[in-house]
Amino acid sequence: MHDIKTIRDNPEGFDQGLAKRGLPGQARELLALDDTRRGLIARLQALQERRNAASKEIGQAMGKGDRAKAEELKTEVTRIKDGMPQEEEALKAAEAALHNALAAIPNIPGDDVPVGPDETANVEVRRVGRPKGLNAAKQHFEIGEALKLMDFETAAKISGARFVVLKGALARLERALGCFMVDLHTSEHGYTEVAPPLIVRDETMFGTAQLPKFVDDQFHTTDGRWLIPTAEVSLTNLVRESIREEEELPIRVTAWTPCFRAEAGAAGRDTRGMIRQHQFAKVELVSITSPEQSTDEHERMTGCAEEVLKRLDLPFRTLTLSTGDMGFSARKTYDIEVWLPGQNAYREISSCSVCGDFQARRMDARYKPKEGKGPRFVHTLNGSGVAVGRALIAVLENYQNADGSVTIPDVLRPYMNNETTIRA
Structure with a gap:
């Protein structure tokens, strides 16, 4: 706002x-x-x-x-x-x-954001890890279906298109990824875990700017509330209509939640598999800072998300999004794209954005400075730390073996009963 x-x-x-x-x-x-x-x-x-x-x-x-x-x-x-x-x-x-x-007007881009009409103007910041040379690499849905642990047909009977049923070791692998991410962010990165509401009110969605512009992208309940499209909505609104002391900042919170989106991406894109779904799991990172802290916090948050992929030993690259590719609320956004050998391409797995006081004005979220007159609006930041479903996709494709099995990354084995491999 x-x-x-x-x-x-x-x-x-x-x-x-x-x-x-x-x-x-x-x-x-x-x-x-x-x-x-x-x-x-x-x-x-x-x-x-x-x-x-x-x-x-x-x-x-x-x-x-x-x-x-x-x-x-x-x-x-x-x-x-x-x-x-x-x-x-x-x-x-x-x-x-x-x-x-x-x-109805989006945030103003920062001065250091590349100007351009769309993703073609995005600028690569760094590339970490070398894509693995895999002969005849399969896509995640081919691997999951061959393992008989990923079922789109039954999901369609239950819920319609763009849903999936995960079974056995893949269901456990998804849970392992979520647990690993939350444990990393809370034990090493200083975030406080939160279990937030998944159903929110109009003013909550307005606060993070999902409403009114993106009303058609959301699931609406029969009593006039909304299923969250991301835990950013609930987490950022934890400070709505409040005045915090400057000593409390930065506030860092994380949540692993289901997310729901009525609009599942561009028509005709990623119609198979788990890339674009109506229901998906994500670990979200949110920071509430003073204006002076937000630029450094943006770099820090992006580093926290990148660390997830480093620990999983997944190749990735980080991009600064151009003005034409940024989200509505963002002043600046870093996208992290993980390498998917089955697609022979990098695909987004996290977006980390600094919003300045844009959301804070919509929520009336302020803080009381140690010096100076009157309260000021806080700055808000949000990022995926990371998308759990897409991390599952990346693990399946990067750790696939010629015999159809999947090697379990070292950091996930404690969550997988110390097993090393997923087999049919």
């Missing part, structure tokens, strides 16, 4: 930021809406002041015995009083129009 005062102070800079995202300038329209709002506020204040003054003048006229003047003033007060509800409704409508317009 943008601050109209900041836009008024630098409308050209605001429009230049939108232009980096390929969007037309909107400062003029926003300021016009704000002018209407401000005009109505001034008019309402003037009416209130005149009503109060006229009420006082009635007593003065009565004291002088001027009944005609008193009656005239009473008529004026009644007229003002009767007209004020209409003025108040006009102000509410103007405030809603400005609020809705601001809520």
Whole structure:
């Protein structure tokens, strides 16, 4: 959510930021809406002041015995009083129009974000690990189905397309990955584990900007609430409508949850397998910081997500997303892409974003600085640490063997009864 005062102070800079995202300038329209709002506020204040003054003048006229003047003033007060509800409704409508317009505008990219129309302008930051040379590498669904432990057909009978049933060792492997990630982030990276609600209210989804823009991508419940598309929603809103002490920051939390998305990606892409599903598991990382901490925290969070892949010995690369490929709330995003030999390609497994105070303004999440006057908005960050289903895909494809078995990565063996291999 943008601050109209900041836009008024630098409308050209605001429009230049939108232009980096390929969007037309909107400062003029926003300021016009704000002018209407401000005009109505001034008019309402003037009416209130005149009503109060006229009420006082009635007593003065009565004291002088001027009944005609008193009656005239009473008529004026009644007229003002009767007209004020209409003025108040006009102000509410103007405030809603400005609020809705601001809520529909994405965050302004940071100065160090590459400018470009889409993923073709993303910039590779680093590459870790060497892709394994595998002859005739199979894709994850071919491996899982051959093991008879990955069942899309039965899932479709139960729930429809883009669901999967995992069985036996693969179900346990998915659980092992989630446990490993949470243990790593809590024991070594300083995150506090949280078990958050999976069903949230409108204002919670609005706070992290899933609403109103992405309403069609979400699952809506019959009582008007929402299934979370990511634990970012619940975790970030832990600080909504609160004022924290600066000493509490940074706040770092993590959660391993199911996630639900009605829109499962581009039409026709990844129609087979587990890449794009309506229900999937993810370990989420969220940080709440002061403005001065957020840039360093972004680098730190990305490093925490990368460490998961390093421990699993999975090749990956990290990219800075361009202005045309970034998410709605982000000021800057790093995408981590893991190597999938079955696809002979790198695929996204984590996005780590710094949002500045964009989400905090929507949630009214602030902190009290040690020095300075009044509370300030916090900065929020979120990232996958990492997507559990996609990590399962990466393990299957990178650790596949010629005989159809899958070697279990060393760090997961304690979670897999110390077994070394998954076989049919």
